Amino acid sequence: MKRGESVFAWLFVGALIAFLFLPVAVVVLFSLNSEASTSLPFTGFSLRWYHAAFADERFTSSLVNSVKVAAATAVFVALVGANASFAISRRKSRLLNAFSSFVTAPLILPGLFLGVALLSFFTEIGMQTSLTTVIIGHALVTLPFVVLIVNARLMNLDQSIAEAARDLGATSFQAYRKIIFPLVRPAIFGAILLAVAWSFDEFIITFFTIGGQSTLPILIWGLLRQGIDPSVNAIASIILGTTIIATLLAGRLISGRELAR
Amino acid sequence: MGAPASGVGALASTEAAAPDRSSGGSAASVDAAIVVEGITKRFKQTVAVDDCHLVVERGAFVSLLGPSGCGKTTLLRMIGGFESQDSGRILIHGKPVDRLPPNRRPVNMVFQRYALFPHKSVYENIAFPLELRGVSKKERRKRVQESLELVRLPGVEHRRPTELSGGQAQRIALARALVGRPDVLLLDEPLTSLDLKLRKAMQLELRSIQEELGTTFLYVTHDQEEALTMSDRIVLMNEGRIVQEGEPAEIYNRPESVFASHFIGETNLLEGEVVAVESAGTRVRVGSLGVAAPTGDVSPGVTAAVSVRPQAVAIGPGVVHDHENRFRGRLERRIFLGNLVRWYVEIDPGVIVTAEGPAEDPPLEEGTDLEVSWRRDDSILLPEPS
Amino acid sequence: MAIRAALTSEQLDLSARVAMLFRTREERERWLSLAQLTPATAFLLVFLVGPLAVFLIYSFWVTRSYQLISEWNIENYREALTQGVYRDLFRNTIEIAIVAAAITTSLAYTYAHLIRFQLRRFQNVLLFVAIVALFSGYLVRIYAWRTILGDEGIMNRALLSLGLVDKPLSFLLYSRAAALIVLVNFLVPLAILPIYAALQNVSDDQIDAARDLGAGAFQAFRKVTLPLAWNGVFAAFSFTFIIAAGDYVTPQLVGGTSGAMIGRAIADKFGVTFAWPLGAALSFLTLAFVLAILSVIRFGSRRVLR
Numbered sequence: 028m029k030r031g032e033s034v035f036a037w038l039f040v041g042a043l044i045a046f047l048f049l050p051v052a053v054v055v056l057f058s059l060n061s062e063a064s065t066s067l068p069f070t071g072f073s074l075r076w077y078h079a080a081f082a083d084e085r086f087t088s089s090l091v092n093s094v095k096v097a098a099a100t101a102v103f104v105a106l107v108g109a110n111a112s113f114a115i116s117r118r119k120s121r122l123l124n125a126f127s128s129f130v131t132a133p134l135i136l137p138g139l140f141l142g143v144a145l146l147s148f149f150t151e152i153g154m155q156t157s158l159t160t161v162i163i164g165h166a167l168v169t170l171p172f173v174v175l176i177v178n179a180r181l182m183n184l185d186q187s188i189a190e191a192a193r194d195l196g197a198t199s200f201q202a203y204r205k206i207i208f209p210l211v212r213p214a215i216f217g218a219i220l221l222a223v224a225w226s227f228d229e230f231i232i233t234f235f236t237i238g239g240q241s242t243l244p245i246l247i248w249g250l251l252r253q254g255i256d257p258s259v260n261a262i263a264s265i266i267l268g269t270t271i272i273a274t275l276l277a278g279r280l281i282s283g284r285e286l287a288r
Numbered sequence: 289m290g291a292p293a294s295g296v297g298a299l300a301s302t303e304a305a306a307p308d309r310s311s312g313g314s315a316a317s318v319d320a321a322i323v324v325e326g327i328t329k330r331f332k333q334t335v336a337v338d339d340c341h342l343v344v345e346r347g348a349f350v351s352l353l354g355p356s357g358c359g360k361t362t363l364l365r366m367i368g369g370f371e372s373q374d375s376g377r378i379l380i381h382g383k384p385v386d387r388l389p390p391n392r393r394p395v396n397m398v399f400q401r402y403a404l405f406p407h408k409s410v411y412e413n414i415a416f417p418l419e420l421r422g423v424s425k426k427e428r429r430k431r432v433q434e435s436l437e438l439v440r441l442p443g444v445e446h447r448r449p450t451e452l453s454g455g456q457a458q459r460i461a462l463a464r465a466l467v468g469r470p471d472v473l474l475l476d477e478p479l480t481s482l483d484l485k486l487r488k489a490m491q492l493e494l495r496s497i498q499e500e501l502g503t504t505f506l507y508v509t510h511d512q513e514e515a516l517t518m519s520d521r522i523v524l525m526n527e528g529r530i531v532q533e534g535e536p537a538e539i540y541n542r543p544e545s546v547f548a549s550h551f552i553g554e555t556n557l558l559e560g561e562v563v564a565v566e567s568a569g570t571r572v573r574v575g576s577l578g579v580a581a582p583t584g585d586v587s588p589g590v591t592a593a594v595s596v597r598p599q600a601v602a603i604g605p606g607v608v609h610d611h612e613n614r615f616r617g618r619l620e621r622r623i624f625l626g627n628l629v630r631w632y633v634e635i636d637p638g639v640i641v642t643a644e645g646p647a648e649d650p651p652l653e654e655g656t657d658l659e660v661s662w663r664r665d666d667s668i669l670l671p672e673p674s
Numbered sequence: 675m676a677i678r679a680a681l682t683s684e685q686l687d688l689s690a691r692v693a694m695l696f697r698t699r700e701e702r703e704r705w706l707s708l709a710q711l712t713p714a715t716a717f718l719l720v721f722l723v724g725p726l727a728v729f730l731i732y733s734f735w736v737t738r739s740y741q742l743i744s745e746w747n748i749e750n751y752r753e754a755l756t757q758g759v760y761r762d763l764f765r766n767t768i769e770i771a772i773v774a775a776a777i778t779t780s781l782a783y784t785y786a787h788l789i790r791f792q793l794r795r796f797q798n799v800l801l802f803v804a805i806v807a808l809f810s811g812y813l814v815r816i817y818a819w820r821t822i823l824g825d826e827g828i829m830n831r832a833l834l835s836l837g838l839v840d841k842p843l844s845f846l847l848y849s850r851a852a853a854l855i856v857l858v859n860f861l862v863p864l865a866i867l868p869i870y871a872a873l874q875n876v877s878d879d880q881i882d883a884a885r886d887l888g889a890g891a892f893q894a895f896r897k898v899t900l901p902l903a904w905n906g907v908f909a910a911f912s913f914t915f916i917i918a919a920g921d922y923v924t925p926q927l928v929g930g931t932s933g934a935m936i937g938r939a940i941a942d943k944f945g946v947t948f949a950w951p952l953g954a955a956l957s958f959l960t961l962a963f964v965l966a967i968l969s970v971i972r973f974g975s976r977r978v979l980r
Binding site (some may be wrong): 188190191192193194195197198201202205206209210 | 405420
C-alpha cells in the first residue's frame, strides 16, 4: 500500500472513531468533575457524583432492576436462541431459512414501533406492565443476536467433526456434549454478554413496557426532565462501563466477523 | 462395538426379516470384511448410488475409484453409517449393520479434512474413542503411544491440532481412527489436501501401515495413480454404478468399457464399425482404415471402440516389427516429457494416434511422414462406445 | 435389523427403544429440530406477531373518553394523511432520516472499505472498535450531545473562549443539524457491520482482475467492488433509514422544531394524549412510507449498478 493512502486511511478511521466515542468520553469525563457544572474548564477530579448516586435509593433500586432484567433476558434468550440455532444449522431447508428471517425481524423494526405494539398487546390481553413485560421486550430484540452468532459459529464448524465423533464411538448425545457444545459454548457466552450489554442500555422498549418501576436508562430519562443533575453523568458512566466491559469480554469469545453478517 | 448378538443368530433373524434379499451368494462371502448387497441411494431426483454390489475381503486394501460425483463417497458414507441407503444391505464381518448408527459400527473413518477436534490436544483426540469405551487410563496412555508410533509421530501428544502441519494432522487423524482397532478403516480421499510430494510419501506409508496391521482398508479416491499405487483391488465407479473391479494391473490392461480405458491411464480411442469377426480376431473400420483387434463379444455391423495404450504404439520410418496394425501418417506434434517423448501422428483425416517411448535419435521433425504400428493383442476391443 | 435381534435376546436398552420410536435418523433429527425450534417459534408468535396484529387492529379502532372502542373505520389513517401537522412531520421525518441514512452509510462504507482493503492488518481490531461503539450507549449518547452542543456546552464554551463568537450559538442544539449529528453518531456502527460483511465476500482477486483488465482504481470500485457489496450497503442504508425514521428520543432531546419528527408524535399518542389508534396508524404509515422509498431505491439501484 502506498504511504499517502494509508495516512489518509488512518486519518479518516481515527476521526470517525473519535466522533463515535466523543459522547462516551464526555460523559465519563464529567462524571469525574468535582464541580456541578457540565462545561469546561475542568476544575478537579472527584468521585462525589458516584457517591451521590449510590446514596440515592432511586439509583440503587433502578440498578437492581436493570441487573434483574439483563440477567433474566440473557438466560432466556441463550436457552431459546441457542436451541433454535442448532435446529437451523442442522439441515438446510426453505422453511428454516424463513424461520431465520422471522427471528431477526425485531432487529429491523424501530424500537418505538415494537415498544408501542407491545404496550397495546399487553393492554389488550390484560397483562400488567412490569419487569416481566420489560424482559419480554428485551428478549424480542436480543434473541436475534444469539441466533445469528451461534449460527455463525455452527456454520463455521466442519460438519465432519460431529461425524468423526460419532464414528469414533460417541452417541449423538455424547458427540453433542463432548465435541459440539464445547466448541459452540464460547459463542453462546459471547452472545449472552452482548444481550446483557444491549439490555442494560435499552431505553425505548423499556419506557413503554415498564409500568411503575425503573431501570437505569429510565432513571436517567426522568432526571433529564428535572433539569441538570450532575449525578446523571455518573449513572450514565456506570451504564457505559457495564456495556463496554461486557462487549470487550464478548470480543474474547466471538470474532467480529461472526457479528458482521 | 458391533452387534452383541452372535453372528449366526443375528444373521438368521435378518434373513427372516428380509426374505427377498437372502441370496445364495451371501453364504460364500459371509465372512468377508464388507459385503454390500444391492445398495441404492437417491438424493431428491438424482441417483447417487445405483444398485451396487461389492465384496471386500478381509485384510485387503481396496480403492473406490471414480470421478467426482460418481457416488464413491456416498457409498463409503453409507458403510460408515452417515447416510442410510434406500434399499439393499451392508454386512461388516458378516454382521448386518444397516440399522446401526455410526458409533455402533465396527468401522472407523479418516476424513478428507482430518476432522480433528480443535479444542482437544493430540493426546485427547486419539484417546477419545478409548475414553468413550471406558478403557482404563493406563491402557489408554499405552495405546495412544502405540498409535503415535504406528504413524511415526511420537512426541506430539500435547500439541493442539492447530499447531500441526497438514501432513501431521493427517497422521493424527489416522492414529485416532486406528486406535480403537476397527474391523475396517474407511478413508475418504485423505490425502487430497496435501502437496504432491507429501502425498506420494504418505501413499507408501499408508500402504505399509495397512500391511503391518492387516486391517481392511477401503479407500476412496479420484486419483487413478494413487489407486494403482496402493491397492490390492480397485473398484471403479461411474454415475453411481460399479463399472469394473479387479487388481490394478487387470484394470489397467483390460478395461471393459470406454470409461474405464479413459479414466485409468492415457489411451488412444479409435471409434468405428465392426466389419469382420474371425477366429483370429476382429476387424474394425475406423475412417478409411481397418484396425485389427482381438476377438470379442461383438458382431459385424455394431459400433465399437478400439483402445490402444500409447506405450504399445511403435513409430518410425519403415517399421520392421511384425505388427498387425501398420498405418502411415504425418507427425503433427512431438512433445518432450523428460524421460520419454510423446508423438502425435495423424493416420487418417481427424484420426490422431499418440505414441510414447524413449527419445529417438536424431529427433523427428514435425511434419515428417512416418509409420505407426502396434500388435493386434495390444488393441482392446470395447463394445458400445458411449 | 440388529436391533430386532437384540429385542428378542432381551437386550432392550434405552437407545434401542428410542430408535424404535423414530425409525430413521432423519426422522429422529426432524423431531429434535422441531423440539428445539418450538420455544423460539412460540415466543415470537405470541410476542412479535401478536403485538403487531393487535397494533394493526388498533389502528382501525377509535378512542372515546379514554376507552378503546372496536368501531372499525379508517378515520385514523385519513386524519394522519390529511392533517397538516402530520404531513409536515412525515416530510421532516423522511427528509431527516434519509439524509441521516445516506451520511451514515457513506461514512460506514468508507470505514469498512478502508479497514478491509487498506488497513487490513488491523481490520479485526478496527471492526471490534466499531462493535464496542455499537454497544456503548443510546440514551446516554444522545444526552451527551446536549452537553456538547448546548448553550453551556463544550462547543459554545470553546468558541466563546477563543473569541470566535460573543454569545453562545443556540442553533447548535435544537436544530435539524443537531438531530442529524446525533442520529449519524449512533447509527454508524450499526451500518459498518453489514457493509464489512459484504466486503469480506469481495475477493482481492476480483479487484486485481478488474485492475489487470484495465479498470482504474475508481472504475474497479464502481464496477466491481460496489456492485458486489451492494446488498450489504443497501442493507445498511435500509437499516439506518428505518431506525432513524422511527426514532423519538433524538428529536425530543436535541431536535427542536426544525428537527421534529413523527416518532415524538407517536410516542405522545401513547403518553399524554390517549390516542392509541391514531398513534398506531401513524406508525404503520411511517413504516409504509419508508418501505416504499426503500423499494424505489432498490429498483433504481438495480438498473444503475451493473
